[in-house]
Amino acid sequence: LRRIERDLHDGAQARLVGLAMDLGLAKEKLREDPQAAAHMVEEAHGEVKTALQELRDLARGIHPAVLTDRGLDAALSAVASRCTVPVRVEVDLPARPAPAIEGIAYFTVSELLQN
Structure with missing residues (x-):
């Protein structure tokens, strides 16, 4: 839970606060300089996409x-398909492991592929 809280605070939450401020500035600029405001909104759109990816990664x-x-x-x-290097997955188990064992294996492999 501490890791989740830290990741939310340092990642997506900080990005969303900055995004809200940027959109507020774009709103103020809209009447006096529509082109600049449009550029600011375009940048904010990119930030939203990044924040969404951070939230997806955190949820994952x-x-x-x-x-x-x-x-x-x-x-x-699914993890291998998102990896930046080619990865081949082979899982050969006689039966589905206990949920705790599956979680350990999943998070171990996921962390190894991210690093």
Whole structure:
């Protein structure tokens, strides 16, 4: 929970506060300099996309739904598909592991691929 709080505070929350301030400035500038305001809104749009990705990444770090719904193979395949280097996933298990074991394996592989 502390990691989640820190990640929200330092990441998405800070970005959203800055975004709110930027949009407020763009709103004030709208009448006097529409082109500058449009540019500011365009930059804010990019910031929103980044904030959304940060929130998705944070939510993914909590516990991915695909892990619960479809298991380790599907969850690791999803992580591998987002990896910047080529990754091949092979999961060969006689049965689905306990949820705690799946979580440990998922977060270990996820962290390794991110680093």
